[in-house]
Each structure stands twice: as structure tokens, then as C-alpha cells.
Amino acid sequence: MFHINFISFIYVVISYITFVVFVCGVIYKFLIYMKTPQFVNIVLTPSPTSRKGVYCRMLSNIIFLRTLFKSDKFLWLISYLFHLSFLAILLQHFLRHITFDFNSAGGNLSYFYNILLPIGFIIGLVVFVTLLFLLFRRFFIERVKYISLFQDHFILILLLSIALSGLSQVVFQPVGELNKIMPELDHYFNNLITLKTSNIPLNPYFLLHYTLILVLLNYLPFSKLIHFIGVIFAPTLNREDNFSLENKLGMQDKYPTL
Amino acid sequence: MTERYRIPILRDKLKVSSILPGIVGDLRPFSAPEKNMIPLGFPKKLEEGWQQKAFGIFKKILDNNKALKVFMDICVRCGACSDKCQFFLGSGDIYNTPVGRAELLRKVYRYYFTNLKGEPFSENLLKKWMSYFYQCSECRRCAYFCPYGIDTAEITMAARKIMHEIGLGVKYITDSINKVLTIGNNIGLTTKALKSTINDLEEELKEDTGKDIKIPLDEVGAEVLLVPPSADFFAMPHMESLIGYAKVFYKSGISYTVSSYASEGANFAMFIGDYELTKALNKRIWDEAKRLKVKRVVIGECGHAWRAAYCYSNAMNGPFNFLDNHFQQPQHICEFTLDIMNKGLIKLDKSANDDKIITYHDSCNPARATKMGNVVGGQFEIPRQLLSKVANKIVEMDAAANRERTFCCGAGAGLLADEIMQVRINGAYPKVNAINNVMKSHRVNTVAMICAICKTQFNTILPYYGLDRDMVVGIHQLISNAIVL
């Protein structure tokens, strides 16, 4: 570990800790939600009668945010755009990384790699703008203003800063600078994954971007962001309306005295 | 009488007048006296060290109720539910938004169970709990609109349960539970009183129709055990529906009985989230069905009674597997009646209801919690089919205020107490508004429903809004009018 500089050393350690916290945190929550019993059936109209129906309902709710569409069209549009672009930007990061690895061996970067950067920039902008909308909502829609808590603003601002620092790598520094840190960057991540270590690029925009992401990942399992796991377990949506099944489950024997 | 209360103005389009946090925070139901609390196993009043106890109960519920556990964590405060609750629309108080209400419990959760910023139990907080958790009718309208299906009713139930366990009960609710446990129904009608009411009704029926239409009580060996809400035995217009059931049974030729032991379909323990008491109340029906050796159980016109019987029975007391093979689940009276009509056993004269232009109010418990007749959407279609068989002029209310999006009458879940009339007026606002709109546009003069609490509530509340209380009818009342005997 001593061939790397001090800052890189700190980052490597924190990155590993973050990985453990994130993965364990999410799994822990998953298990807790899974294990907590639900005795009475509180399924909500329009309640499916079969397991298949439950999956359809769940998927359409997750993929299209269907319930939100029913209740608030504008919010649906904004949050749908946000979630989609957020997923897209994750994918873009991943793709960029592997195409870079793949190409740089031969020495020159492919066409595909070169268009990934501008695409990422555009998606990043969408992320940024939709987040801004979500934040403004919390200040300008009276009802929403009253119900918002510190943590709601905190998460939005954190995400905004991540988006901003990510985008500024492209905006505020010459393209040459970015190309310079790329090899270092990819080297760093490849080594991180294979449990070897190397120096992290000491580019201020990148370091800010990376640090904020580490903060986010540490915070995520313990915050409302865990909704992406919780939604699968909401008993109002994930059970079928089928009383013969209830009979089979034999809930009445395990029924708690509360 | 109107000047004592603030009456929201009826308009073409629903509008929240102004948003003011805490404006209705001083409305609370009467707390339960000692004599109500002790028999139910609750402490008689708030005692030293209640915070510790409350924490313990909270933890226990969290460990045994997936819904609460998940819902405490995953609300993102998106606000999609915030303009969906009738109590918010009627009062403009931000604590009456589902998310605002839930926050009163959620902040305690965060304090004791997470690292996030929260708030410990305090007397001040309890005051808010006593107010806002009794301005929720557990109607689940919020759950229908929440992207994660967060059901604030479950949260309200948990908070009420905690309050009862530390000695803060509600008079109206504990009264009702005690009366069912000791006498058999919410209002404390003894077997003797029940008998004489039924006799009066039978005589009245004889006078009106000239037929011997019976309402048998406690008859062993009847085919059907009919469990109406107890209001059907004494309140108006509920009794008219009881007469309707009697006529349907008379024509169907199926023997039936009501029971003095299980003379209550309603289950008020469900409203305070108490598993044990809910189970005990539920078991009375189950036991009585067994004792009377009936082949099926039919539930009368009552919103949450149907939910308790349909959704809770199996999980709480086990399946009704001693009933006839075809009816291993309680049936709803509407589904029973429709079946009889479809078999052609009843002749109907639609014109008997021609003086009425009818609109149908979907009660929230059937609408959002249950099916009916074992078909998806049966809870909407079956009552409407019945209506179309017995009346000519039927008008639908605005779909945004009915069917699965229905607004509650504003008095469900134990809010039907007189001291919180203002809460009931606020909660009724969106529904009354919708009714008023069809009155203006289609000259509707009758609102039909299948829920005892709704009937009582509208009967009391409509005059405050300047509408006629006699508009309120039960579906079986209309059927009763139309049956040709």
C-alpha cells in the first residue's frame, strides 16, 4: 500500500468502507423488510387476485411510476425524467469506463467512445435540471414547502452537487485536461475492483465529484432513498386478494398478541 | 346551530381555502374514563414512565407489522398525497395531509430507531397525536395515490394503539368495544331490547304489507347468519334497510337468523389497531356461526364490517371452513341479494322509486379494501347493478370523488362522536361538495350507500351544509320499496 500517496491511500480506504456500508446496509434493510411479518391482508384496490397480477402491478408501478401518474401529472413528468436520466447516466459511466479500457489498449479511442462523452453531458444536464425543479417545488408549492424536512433538501442538494461537479469536469476545464486524467482514473478503478491500489487522479473537480458520491452511498441505506427497496415490500401493493391463500398460510396460529 | 361551526363553502371545483398549520389542532375527542379502559386491559390513565412503555409498544408493532416498518422508512415526502385527504381539504391544516399526519409518528420513529433527526415522546406531542390521529378516518385514499402505497391508515392505527396502551383512550371507541364485549353490540341493545325492537318491526311489516315477514333471532339451524351493523336495529334510515333484508330473505325462501351474541358487524377495535381486541370481536361472529350451525354468513350494510369480515377473519380466527363448501368466506348482503334477483325469485317494480333521482356513494372501506362477490371490482358493480334493477333515475357522481377515488363521509374509524362535529364537518366537505354538484346539475334528491356510519354521518352533517338529511338512504331501503311481495 505504500507505493501510493497519502490522499490516494485515504480514498482507497474510504472507498472500501463505503462499499461495505452500502452493500451491507441495503441487504440489511432488505432482510428486515422481508422478515417482518404481515398478518392481515391490507391489499389495496385495484387488487390483483393472482401472483402474476401482483407482479404486473408492481412492475408497472416501478417502471412507469403509474401511481404517481394518477396522482400528480407534473410531478410524474419531472420525477420520471429524473429517474430515467439518473439510470442512463449510471449506464453511461459504466460504458465509458469499459470502452476506454477496451480501446486504449490499441492506442486510439473509438468513435463510440467519443460520442459517449457528449451524450453523458446532455443526460447530466437533464439530471441537473430535473433536480432543480424538484428542489424548487419544495420552496414554491406551499403544501410541499410545509412538509419538507431538512433531509429532503439535503439529499437534493447533495445530488445537485454531484451532478454539478460531474458536469464541471467538462465545462470548466479544457478537454485536454480531462483526457489527461482518464488513463489514471480508469487505472484507479480497475485496481480498486481487483483489490490492488493505485494513485487517484488529483483533479479537484473529479475529487469533489467522487467524494460526494461516497457521501451519498454511505447515507443512502439509512435515509428515505431506501424507497427503491421498500416499495417491493409495501403490503398494500405486493399481496394478492385471495382468501384461500390466507387459509393456507395459517396466519391465525402465529398471530401475535400485541 | 350552524354558527358554532366553521362550514366550508360548497363550490363547483374543490378548493383549499388557505393553508395554515395547526389551525384545527385543538379539536379532540373525549378521552376514555377509567371504567372504559380497565376492562380492555389498558392502563386507566397516563402514568409515570409512559415514554418507556410507549417505546416498547412501538417497537413491538414495528416488529410485527411489515406495513408500518416499511412505511416508516420509505416516504420521500413527494407531496403526491398531500391534497388527497378530505380532512385536509376541509380544514387546510397541513398536519391533516397524510404525510403531515404520518410525520407526527415518523419523527418519533426517527428519534428512537434511526440516526436521523427526530423527536422523542412528550406530552406536547401526545396532544397533537390526540388531535390529528383522530382526524383521520383510515379511509386509505392517500394510499391509493401514494407511489409506494403508503397507507396512512396503518400509521394512524399504530399511533392510536400506542396511545391506548399508555392510558390515553377515546371514550366513544372504548365505549363501543366494551359494549360489544359485554352485551353484543356497539349501542348496548340487550337481547330483550333486541327482541322487542324486532317484534315492533315485524308488526309494522305486517301492517304495511299484510304478510308475515319474520326477522328470526338466535335460531339454531338456519341456513344464513345475518350480521348487520347494530345501527340497523334502531337508527334511521338504517332500519329501512333491515326491512329490506327481511323482505329479500322472505322472497328468497332461504331461512336466516340474526344473533343477539353477534348482533354487531362493526369492529371498532380495528380502528385503534388492537390486534387482540379486533380478533376477539371478530371471533364472536365466527363462534356464533358455529353455534347456530349455519351454512353461510352474510354481512349487512356496513363499510368496515365488510372489511373486517372479508380481509381480517381468515388471518385472525382461521377460515370459516365449517360453512357450506360454496360459501367459505362471509358474503356481502348486496352480493346475496343480487344473486337472488338474478335467479328471478323477486319481482321488482322500478317505478316505486320514480320520485327519486339517485346517486350512489362508494364507501371507502369496501371501495379500497375489499372485493365483493369474489369478482374484481364487484364492490363497485354489484351495488350499481342492484340500483339499476330497482330504480330508473340514477346519476353518477364525479369519478374523481367516487369509486376507487371516493372521498370518505368524514366520520369513519371512530370519528362519529358528537364532540368532534367540526372534524366531521371538515371531513365531509369534499363528498358533500360532489353530492351538491350532482344535485345542481341533475336535480339529484337521493344518495344511496351501503355503510351504517356513512348514513348516520350524512344524516347529521347535510343540514350544516344546508342540504336535506332525508336524502340519505340505504340500498336495501330502495330495494324494499321496489319489491313486489
Ligand code: SF4
Ligand atoms: S405520496 Fe407517499 S411518499 Fe409521497 S409524501 Fe405522501 S406518503 Fe410520502
Ligand code: SF4
Ligand atoms: S383520512 Fe384517509 S386520506 Fe386522510 S390520512 Fe387518513 S387514511 Fe389518508
Ligand code: SF4
Ligand atoms: S363510514 Fe363509510 S365512508 Fe366513512 S370510513 Fe366508513 S366506510 Fe368509509
